[in-house]
Amino acid sequence: MRKNISWNLVSKYRTELMGCSILGIILFHWYENCMIHGKSINFILHLFSLGNRFVEVFLILSGMGLYYSFKKQENIKTFYLRRITKLLPTYLILGIPYWIYFDCFLNKMNIGQVFIDISFISFITEGNRRFWFIGLILGLYLFFPIFYKIIYKNVNEWIGVGEILILYFLTTILIWKSSPTVYANIEVAWGRIPCFIVGIVLGKSIFEKKRIGLKTFLGIGIGLLGVFWGLKISEHVLITNIINRSLFGIVLGLIFLLILIIMMNALECFLIYEKFIRKILAFLGNITMEVYILHVAFRSIFDYPAEIGKYMILIGASILIAIPVNRIGKYIVNINRLRR
Template identity: 30%
Template sequence: MDLGLVSRYRKELYGFCAIWIILFHMAHNAMVDFSFGISVLQPLQAFVSVGSLGVDIFLFLSGISLYYSFQKNQRADLFIIKRLTRILPPLALTYGVFWIARFIGGDYSFAQLLWNFTLISRMVSGLPGGDNGMWFVVFIIGMYLIFPYIYLFIYGVYIEESSEKKSEGFIFMRMAALVVAALLFYWLVHKFDLKWFKISEIGLARIPIFIVGCYAGHLVKENVRLPWPVWIPVFMITIIFFVVVSPPGIRHWWWRLAYFPAGITVSYSLSFMIAAVSKLGSFGRRLQSVLGIFGGISLEVYLTHCILFTNKLGLPLIDGRLWLAIILAAFAVLWALAVGKATKAISKLINKRI
């Protein structure tokens, strides 16, 4: 089987994950019950309840995309500038507007407003606290900044032009060592600084899948194919994840690490489904188109819906009412479309100057 399947349907996967995360926040934060009290619909509620897995899939795909982007031009400064021009304008047009509105409304002092714009507050006061969705922005910016070093560690400098191209085994071992180091760091933080662990584990647990995504980019580029029997455990892990992790229960300190392998396997499982749907004629093409539209503004949708579904702004208003949650979600999508257009224009302008 072609490992490039996730790359081929990358935009649709981004779109699916954006929708999945919105539904997750509807259920988890706004208390919307997608089972409507009907037992036969409980699997739907269970599926929605693990929608945060969409973040792991997003990071896996981001690792692949960043590998390709860095391959084109291995100048770290230009790479980081281009990445930041993709994330900072949407941030300013979503959370920036939200913070200014709260400042005008008297919720923030001017000093607090400036402090928010530094993003430092999201690192020292708790990533999942305050403006909940901001943890991901801080995290992904951090991943952008360290990506050139991850690439350098795994592949070395200008690997494609090297006269002594490193063996696949060498590359895999270095990637595996980096994943082990990330897992060890996760454990050490839990062991010696439990307070900081509680406010940062939501990001720390996602570092391994981002690293694997960086490695997967290389496999996709090299057109690596795996025999079908290898994919049996892929689907088994996917099924086990939904059976074991989905039901509510006691959360161990390491529970979020279960999303690491599942993020990879579910990515490919969804790719198979999208590939199958694409063969359903006009219906399949329309569905692909819708997912593609969401995929093109996935970051913007994430930011706008987080303002409405993870802050005190919209939650008391929704209070489990599905119809109201849908209206707010539609508003978030329209806002995201406008932000997406503005971001493209800004990025184009900046890229012309660098």
């Protein structure tokens, strides 16, 4: 166990943190299933409702990881090829058969609907949120080099962050004013973009192995108080949504992230953690995207099961199928590397 906690621990535990993120999302989806079927919500399920904030943890980790990768190899073509071959084949391998089954067989629609759904057009036009997170990640990958250049062209990177966030909030207002329906459809993804931006900035702290000091905790504490105050006084729907989805998301994402790395650092000396828990988290962290897509697909096919036994079977099946799909994805990535 290290007494001095540094941001570099995020890099050290990144795979395990990804595993924690997918577990949090899985537990949140079980809470959501129980809500859909009108089940009584006990204290434990209320805790699971916080699991949706692990999306923010994942986005912060993604921003940090992309900074680290781009810093070592600032080649935009290579960057895009690596990201596309890492995510898109997995999504298409799982998404195409799912949408064909769901649209053409279950709902008797034509093949054109499959294209509309798999391309995320229906997410924007109809609010179809089935795989919204994949669409968000693809979009963030696309714009990452631009974000990176804006942030790090300044002497102080937070000036660049301010420029991006001002543009982001102005664009948010424009979307909301011009089409409230489109905004309502996409806000689950759109509202989380600032978390990714914060992750890019914190990537520098990981790269430079900066210490997590008192200023970090004070900043998060002030941010949390600011969010609560903002939610209390806000009387505008859009402002309330921005505070809750974006600002509260950043604060909670950072709180969860810090709690996890401090816990992992403290538990390293325990054999049960090193030999069992850490390996499970790392295993899940390596198949995060596959498990996410599969369990979301199975939820919709099997009517969002609320019974714990049925839900565990669903998750188990998702993990089992995720393993070979992950291997296929790695094979495609390796082929791309050999061609370069």
